[in-house]
Amino acid sequence: MWLIFVLLQLLPQFTLSARCPSGCVCDNKGKAKCIGNFTDIPPLDPNITLLLLDDTHIKVLQERSFQPFPLLLRLWLSHSSLDTIHPEAFHSASQLLSIKLSSNALSVFPPKIFSEQSSLEQLQLNDNQIVSVSSELFKGLVNLTELEIKNNFISQLEADVFQSLTSLIFLNLSGNRLRNLPQTLFHNLRQLKYLILSSNQLETLESGSFDHLNNLLELILHKNQIREIPPRLFWHMPLLLNLSMSTNQLRYIPAESFYYLPNLSKLTLYKNPLISLPDQLVGHMPRLQELYLYETNLATVPWNLFANMTNLRWLHLHLNEKLNSLPKNLFCCLPNLMKLSLKSNNLKELHTELFSGLTSLQVLMLNENKLQSLPATIFQQTPSLEIIDLSHNYLRYLPGNIFVHTRALNVLSLSGNKWNCDCSILSIAEWISENQRLINDLDKGLACHEPHRLQNHPLQKLTYEDLQCGQGGFQTPHRKDSTIATTTSSSLLFMSTLTSTMEQTPLLSHTTDNLHVKKSSVYNDDPAFYNTIVLDDGPEIVHNNHYNGWVYLWTVPSTGPYSGFMMVLYIVLLATGVILILASVYVLYRLNKVMGVLGAVAMGDYQRIMTRRVRSFKVQL
Template identity: 25%
Template structure:
C-alpha cells in the first residue's frame, strides 16, 4: 500500500511544474525540494521543521550535509533516483529529529554509526532499501532511546538475529518485518525483545515456516516473555497444520490481536486436498488471551465442531472472504465472550437454527455478500445480546426470521413483500429490494422505536388497499429515493402516507418521477428540517406545499420554470441547480431575490442558468438583468390618440425606410459629400496628435490580407492614399522582422489607440490572432476602457464564436461590429468604424450584468 501511495505522490509531483505548482521552495518552517534534480542537500534556514528531499539524485549523506538544524523534526530522504551512501553520524546536526524517512531508496552503504546522535528519533522508515541481516546484527540502532516505530519491510532480511542493543530500546513499540525473506524465527533470535510490550509486530509475507522443515521442539516459542498487542503473520501461506504447530509453539505468550489473513487454510470450494481448521488448530492459543482473530481472505469451507473452543476471551472474529459454505453444529461453542462476528463475502446459502449456538454475548453479526436465500425462524431468536444484524446483498425473499433488535440491514436482497410480524428496531435498511406496495411502508412506519428507515431503490408504485395513518412518534429519518411514488399518487391513493409523523426531521423523495405534490402531503411534518425532491419532474411549487419549519430543501434537477421566491424565504439553505428557468420578465422577482437573499444557495452559481429564450440559454441567473420589466402598461386614456399617431408615423417611417433601404448607398454618398463641403476647413485640419504611435492596430489572418487591403486599407490608411486620415499598424508592414512575434504583438497593442480584430474563419484558426485578441483584452482590463473593436467578417454564427473561450467572454459582455453583406453599406460601415477609432474612452467600470436581450451588432 505504501508503494502505491509513493507512486501516486510521485505522479502528482511530476505534474506539479505543468500545473504551475513549484515543488522547490522553503518558507522558513517547511522546505519542499521534491523532484528538484538535487545531487546534495540544499541550504535551508535554521528555523526549518520539515525538510522533504525525496525524488532527487543525492548520492552521499555525511555530517557535513546538514548545518545545525535544531528545530528540524521531519526529514524525508526516501525514493532517491540513484544509489546513495550514509556515512558515520550523518544526522548528528539534527538533534531533535523525530521522523527520518529513507524508504524506497537503494542504500549501497550504511555506516553502523549512521544513526548516532539522534536521541529524540521517534520513527525510522527503512522500507524497501535493499538492507540485509546486518542491519539487525551489527547494532545500527544503538542509543536510539526514543525510537518507537521501526519499519524494515520489503528488504532482503533473511533472519532475525537481533543485536543486544535492542534490549536498550525501551520506547520501541512497533516493528515491521513484512515482505522480507525470513523463513523461520525461533526462540533465541528475538531474545533482546523479551520483557517488552509491542503494540505491533509484523512478519507478514515472508513465507514464514511454510517452505522449510521446522523442528518445533528445537525452535520453541520466538515470543517468549513478550506481550504483543497485534501480531501480523498474514500472507505466509499457512495451512491448518502450520497454524496448529505455531499456536502450540507460542503457548502462553500474550497476543491480544492475531492477524492471519491471506492464508491457504481450508479446502476451498470443490477441493479436499487441504483440510479446514478443527478444534486442535487454535488450541495452543488458549492461554494467549487472544481478543481479536482475523482469518479473512482464505479458503475455509467448513466451520467444524467447536473449532474455536479454546479461545475463551475472543471478542472479535473475522472470517470474511473465505469459502465458508457449511457451519457444523456447535461450531461456535466456547466463544462465550465473542461480541463481533464477521462472515461476509462467503458462500453461505442457508442458515439453520443451531448455526450460531454458543454465542451468548455476540452483538454484531455481519453476513453480507453471501448467497443466503433461506433462514430458519429461530436462527437468531436466542442471541439475547444481538444488536446489529447485517444481511445485505444476499438472496432473501422472506424475513420471517428477523428478531427484535435495534439495527437490521437487509438491503440488496429480493424481498417482494413484508410479512405481518412483530418487529422492534431503531434502524432498518431495506434499500435495493423489490417492494412495490406502499402497504409495506405503512407496516414499517408502525414499528415501535424506529428512528431511521432506508427504502431507497425499491419499486414503490402502488397502494393496493386502504390503510390507517401510520402514527410514529420516534421516526426521525426516512429515505424513499429512487422509487416510483408518482404512479401511486397520480392514481389518487396513499396521499396520507406521511400523516402523524410529527417527529420526522429528514425526508428523501429524490428520483421518484414526481410531477406534482398531493395537497397537504407534508402538513403533519412539523419537525421536518431537511427535504430532498431532487431529480424529479416538478414544474412548479405552490404555497403550502412545503412544511412550515423546513430549513434545507434540495430541489435540483427538476423542471421549475418561474418559481415563487416567497416559497424559499423561510429556508436556511436551498439547492435549485439544473432546473429549466425561463428568463423572461415573469422570473424577475426570483432573480432579484436570488441576488439579495440571505438564504444559503447550495451548488455552483454556474449551475443556476437560463434554459429559455435561446439568446440567454446557459446564462447564469446571477448575471441576468431585470431592468425594464416593470414598464409594460400603457395609459388607456391615450390609446386612440396614440393609435392615430402611430399609424401616421408608421406610414411615413415605412416610406422613409423603403427609400433609404433601396437607395441607402446613394444617400450616404450624398451625405458625405455635403458634409465635406460644409466642414471643409475642419476636415483639412486632420486629427489632433496624442500619445499613441498608431491610430489603430489591424489584427487579421494573413490569409485575409488581399481582402483587408481592398476593403479597409485603401480607404483608411494614410500610406495608401493622401485622402485617408489614419495611421494604421498591421503585421505585414509594421512588424519588425526577426523580432519575437509576441513582442511585436505587444508593441502593436500598447502603441495603438484602438485594436481592430477582423474575426473571420481564418482568424479563428490562427493561433497568433487569438493570442493578439487576448493581449487586447488584457489592455482593456488594464486601462478600464473599450480599446478593442471586434469586426465579424463572413457568415460566422454565434455558436462558432462561442467555441473560443477568449472570444466567448467578449461577445457575452460587449457589442461587436459585423461587416455588411450589401456593398452599398460599406461606406456607411467605414464611417462608423472611423468614429469608433477616433472615439476617446472614459475610464469606467464595466457592468457585468447580462440584459434579458442583447444586440449582437452596433447599429
C-alpha cells in the same frame, strides 16, 4: 553520587544499544523494530517485550524461534516473505499476549502451533493465502479476545473450529470465500460483541445461526450473495447496535425480521434488489439514528415503515430508480430527523402533508427526480430547514409563497428544471430575485425553458413586461368545483362562486379584444382559495363588490394609453368617497348638537307650564 545515578539510568539503554544490530531500532522501554534484509530473527537483548519485524526476508520461523526472549509479550511480523512456520515455532514462548502475522505468504498452519499460548489475547492472520483452518488450530486459546483472519482464501469452516474461544469478543472473517456457515459455528462465542462476515460469498444463513450471540453489538454481513434470510434470524441479539445487510441479493425480507432490537442505532439495507417490504418489518427501535435504504427496486414503501424509529436522525432513501410514490404519513413519527435524502428517485409528485411531522429537519435532498410541481404548503411544518435541493427535476412552476415558512433556509438549489416562463411564474421569479443570496446555483441553468422567445432567460431577471402579461393575457388557475364567465368589456369581469362540477360545467374560455381567460393545468392548493377562481398574474384589480352571488372585479389595464387616466380617475373617485364620508360624519356631529339644544329648550318650556298650573291650582284652593 550524581555520576553513579546517571550511569544507573543510562545503563539499560547502553545494554540495549549494545545488543541492537544494524537495521533495528531499540529503546529503553523494551521495544525493538527491525526492517530490512533479515532472513531470521535477529540477535536482540533478551529483555525486549515488543518485537516488530516489518518488510523483511524472513521465510521460515524455526523451532523455538522466540525462546531467547523470555519477556516477549507482543510479536508483529508483517509484510514479509514468511510462508512456513515450524509446528514448534512458538514453543517456550507461552507468555505471549499478542501475535500478528499479517501480510505474509502463509497458506497453511500446523494444527497445534498455538497449543502453548494459553495466555494469548490477540491473534491476527490477515492478508495471507490461508485456504483452510484446522479445527485444532485455536484449541486451548481460552483467553483469546480478538481474532482476525480477514482477506484470505478460506471457503469453509468446520462447525467446532471456534469451540474453545469462550472469551472471544472480536471476530473478523471478512474478505474470504465463505459460501455457507455451519449452524453451530458461533454457539460457544457467548461473549462475542463484534462479528464481521463482509465481502464473502455467503448465499444463505442457517436459522438459529446467531441465537447464542446475546451480547453481540455489531453484525456486519454486507458484500455477500445472500438471497434470503430465515424468519427471526436476529431476534436473540437484544444489545445489537449496528446491523449491516447491504450489497446482497435480497429481494424480500420476512415479516418481523427486525423485531426485538431495541438498542439498534444503525441499519443498512442498501444495494439489495428489494421488490417490496412487509407492512410489519421493524419493531420498537427508539435508539435508531441512521437508516440506509438506497439502490433498491422498491416502487413504494409501507406507510408505517418508520413509525417505530422516533429518534431517527439520518434517513437515506435515494437512488431507487423505481420509487415513484410515498405514502402521505410516511414521515409522521420522525420529530428528530435532521437529514432526509430522496434524491435520484422516480418521484413525480409529493403529498402536501408529506413533511408535516419533520419539525427538526435541516437538510432535504429532492434533486434528480421527476417532480413537476409542489404544493404551496408542503414546507409549512418544517421551520428548521436550512438546505433544500430541488435541482434537476421537471419543475415548471412553484407557488410564490412556498418558502415563506422556511425561515432558517440558507441554501436552495433550483437549476436544471423546465421552467415555463408565462405569467404564472412571476410570483416565484420575484421571490428568487429578492432572495438571490439563498440560491447557490444561479449560474448553473436557473433559466426559462419555454416559451422559445424567453429560452435561457434568467429567472431572477424576469419582469412583468418580459412576460407580456398585460398584452398576451393572464391565466386563471382553477379548481374542480368552480366556474368562470367573462363579458366583452375589457375592464369588467364577472366571477361566479356558485358550486358545480367540472364534468357537468366545463371551464368557459372567452377571448376579447385585449383580454384572454384560459384554462390552466396549474392551480393553487392554498385552502384559502377552495371553491373559488383565482386570477393569477392578470390585470390589476382595483375594486370589487358582491351582488346576487357574483363578484364584480373592476380592473385597470397595466399598459395602454388609458391606464394612467383610469388610475387617476380611480384615485379621484376614492378621494371623493373619503371626503363624502368625512363630510357625513361632520354633518351628523352638527345635527347631534342642534338636537341637544332643541331638547333643552323644549324641557325648559315644559317646566314653566307645569309651574304655572300648580300656582293656579293653589289659588283656587
